[in-house]
Amino acid sequence: MISMLTKEQAKIIFISGMIFFICLFVALIFETSFMWLQNGTPATIDLNTKLGRKIAYGKKLWERYNCIGCHTLIGEGAYFAPELGNAYLRYNNDLTTLKKLIEHRPGEDVTAYRMMPKFNLSEFELNALVEFLKINAKIYQTHWSLYKYYK
Amino acid sequence: MCLKYQTQSVAKPYFIASIILFAVQISFGLILGLQYVIGDFLFPELPFNIIRMAHTNTMIFGLLFGFMGAAYYIVPEEAETELLAPWLAWLIFGLFTITVIVTIASYLAIPYSQLVELTKDKLFPTMGREYMEQPTIVKLAISVLNLLFIINIWGTTLKGKKTGINSLIILGLFTSALLFLFSLYNPTNLVLNKFYWWWMAHFWFEAVWLLIISAMLAFVLIRITGINRDIVEKWLYIIATMIFVTGFISIGHHYYWIGAPKYWQWWGSAFSLMQPIPLFLIALFVFTMVRKRQIEHPNKAALLWVTGTAVIAFLGAGLWGLIHTLAPINYFTHGTQIEVAYTHIAIYGAYAMTIFMMISYAMPTLRNRKANNERAQVVEMWSFWLLTLSMVFATIFLTIAGVLQVYMQRYTDVPQPFMVVQERIAFFYWLREFVGVIFLIGFIVYVASFFVKQHRRLD
Ligand code: HEM
Ligand SMILES: [Fe+2]
Numbered sequence: 001m002i003s004m005l006t007k008e009q010a011k012i013i014f015i016s017g018m019i020f021f022i023c024l025f026v027a028l029i030f031e032t033s034f035m036w037l038q039n040g041t042p043a044t045i046d047l048n049t050k051l052g053r054k055i056a057y058g059k060k061l062w063e064r065y066n067c068i069g070c071h072t073l074i075g076e077g078a079y080f081a082p083e084l085g086n087a088y089l090r091y092n093n094d095l096t097t098l099k100k101l102i103e104h105r106p107g108e109d110v111t112a113y114r115m116m117p118k119f120n121l122s123e124f125e126l127n128a129l130v131e132f133l134k135i136n137a138k139i140y141q142t143h144w145s146l147y148k149y150y151k
Numbered sequence: 152m153c154l155k156y157q158t159q160s161v162a163k164p165y166f167i168a169s170i171i172l173f174a175v176q177i178s179f180g181l182i183l184g185l186q187y188v189i190g191d192f193l194f195p196e197l198p199f200n201i202i203r204m205a206h207t208n209t210m211i212f213g214l215l216f217g218f219m220g221a222a223y224y225i226v227p228e229e230a231e232t233e234l235l236a237p238w239l240a241w242l243i244f245g246l247f248t249i250t251v252i253v254t255i256a257s258y259l260a261i262p263y264s265q266l267v268e269l270t271k272d273k274l275f276p277t278m279g280r281e282y283m284e285q286p287t288i289v290k291l292a293i294s295v296l297n298l299l300f301i302i303n304i305w306g307t308t309l310k311g312k313k314t315g316i317n318s319l320i321i322l323g324l325f326t327s328a329l330l331f332l333f334s335l336y337n338p339t340n341l342v343l344n345k346f347y348w349w350w351m352a353h354f355w356f357e358a359v360w361l362l363i364i365s366a367m368l369a370f371v372l373i374r375i376t377g378i379n380r381d382i383v384e385k386w387l388y389i390i391a392t393m394i395f396v397t398g399f400i401s402i403g404h405h406y407y408w409i410g411a412p413k414y415w416q417w418w419g420s421a422f423s424l425m426q427p428i429p430l431f432l433i434a435l436f437v438f439t440m441v442r443k444r445q446i447e448h449p450n451k452a453a454l455l456w457v458t459g460t461a462v463i464a465f466l467g468a469g470l471w472g473l474i475h476t477l478a479p480i481n482y483f484t485h486g487t488q489i490e491v492a493y494t495h496i497a498i499y500g501a502y503a504m505t506i507f508m509m510i511s512y513a514m515p516t517l518r519n520r521k522a523n524n525e526r527a528q529v530v531e532m533w534s535f536w537l538l539t540l541s542m543v544f545a546t547i548f549l550t551i552a553g554v555l556q557v558y559m560q561r562y563t564d565v566p567q568p569f570m571v572v573q574e575r576i577a578f579f580y581w582l583r584e585f586v587g588v589i590f591l592i593g594f595i596v597y598v599a600s601f602f603v604k605q606h607r608r609l610d
């Protein structure tokens with residue numbers, strides 16, 4: 001089949017194929033963006049509210065301590081430590097337990113199988129982080145819903 | 152003189168840097184593998200996440216050095232003219248090397264949160280995301296160096312002959328540099344964040360870098376098989392077509408669970424089902440060209456790398472991608488060891504091996520000979536088998552670990568917690584670490600092959 005083509009024809013196929021599929025891709029991205037514009041992006045936060053700013057700060061902390069370097073968040077990240085997109089669901093929507101887990105993990109006194117660094121977070125920082133986890137659980141629950149099986 | 156153009160010699164330091172970074176990457180990989188089974192190894196001084204970013208960042212930097220070296224070697228020879236500005240290539244090399252060393256050293260030297268503070272990430276937050284851990288200022292430096300690099304090679308083609316290989320490699324390198332700019336975009340909303348994060352990650356690994364390596368393969372194939380350029384470049388265009396036909400919309404396979412509209416599950420599944428096609432074509436291309444070769448090139452080691460790449464890239468990037476890409480399967484496998492198995496065989500097969508191939512073909516000419524002596528080639532072929540087989544076995548062990556993980560943690564009626572499952576599959580992590588050591592030995596043999604001299608004949 002390939003022997004029937006000339007190089008020039010192959011080049012034209014390449015250029016037109018590339019243009020066509022870029023257009024199709026861009027159309028799909030526009031469609032998604034319009035949907036989000038109309039219905040709001042899932043888990044949008046309002047930076048004008050106190051809670052919204054807290055969540056945004058939680059995300060900053062998430063990045064600052066590079067949590068993604070060990071954990072997955074909705075399946076993406078490293079595979080060394082448990083998924084955190086569903087942590088809020090796994091601990092029965094209990095923020096206090098989550099905060100305790102971040103600050104004082106069972107592994108601290110006895111050597112655990114794998115260790116998590118100690119970050120010495122303030123109460124304010126802890127609150128921001130767990131609010132960040134809470135809003136992500138919403139994405140997780142509506143779009144993956146694997147938590148039914150996944151501890 | 153074995154070089155067609157003097158200025159091709161700037162490729163040499165790039166290749167050497169790529170090899171050194173690969174050594175560093177393997178060492179970090181072995182530490183990670185140990186931390187998987189000995190949880191407090193090097194803790195708390197060097198926690199897993201720090202070593203992991205060192206491992207993945209040295210990989211990215213090493214591949215970039217490899218691609219740049221390949222481009223400096225290929226572009227002048229194809230354009231039939233000297234490089235536009237060899238001094239600029241050296242300057243970029245120096246600055247890039249310093250940037251890389253400082254970045255990796257800073258990961259290891261101070262806690263990451265301190266690095267975030269020190270580099271004033273607050274002003275323009277981009278750090279703390281997978282593969283994009285570099286300080287913002289480093290990202291900017293890399294972008295500028297990328298731009299200068301593109302100017303240098305593009306300018307070279309403008310004053311010389313235009314060929315299909317050159318057009319495609321430059322298209323690949325240019326879009327690769329452009330996509331890196333997405334590392335500077337960090338929206339607060341997590342859905343948007345993930346949505347655009349993949350523009351760099353997916354398009355790099357599953358589109359434009361495939362274009363670069365196809366052009367590299369075509370370049371070497373013309374030279375070691377003696378087959379007519381028109382035939383080779385025709386194949387190259389067909390492969391490039393299929394890379395883009397399947398590569399753009401298959402980004403949908405990353406949009407299944409992150410809050411994007413549902414239709415991406417259909418688009419993503421359908422198009423990534425076709426993703427093995429370009430990799431199959433690459434394999435078909437390489438084997439057809441090698442079978443119909445018109446000349447016997449003395450560099451047998453390069454020939455082995457060419458065919459090996461074709462096989463392992465198809466196996467890794469093609470088949471191992473296919474097994475977990477459909478939405479209903481990905482629902483269970485996403486975020487498990489199946490993905491670790493896949494990234495290793497795919498990146499090794501498609502990228503690390505092509506760079507080895509390029510070095511194998513180019514390095515002898517950069518050292519003033521057409522091919523290495525026979526003994527050196529035999530040693531190099533040994534390293535090929537050690538590296539490749541140990542990576543295949545690592546993939547098999549990780550895949551078994553992944554299947555067990557999916558079953559015990561997600562699929563059965565009595566799912567167990569993550570940590571419990573990790574301990575139960577630790578045996579396979581030990582096996583992975585074991586073949587990782589063999590991989591390191593393979594790498595040492597590879598480096599040794601550069602220094603092997605021909606025996607004097609006694610008879
Ligand atoms: C001795 C050899 C190696 C060992 C023992 C090793 C080990 C590891 C480990 C333990 C991880 C972390 C997985 C996790 O996040 O939980 C990792 C990640 C990674 N490694 Fe390696 N590695 C090796 C060589 C390589 C090579 C040769 C490449 C590519 C050329 C590579 C590319 C990667 C990538 C891309 C990731 C991120 C994985 C992902 O997000 O799915 N590694 N490696
Ligand atoms: Fe992808």
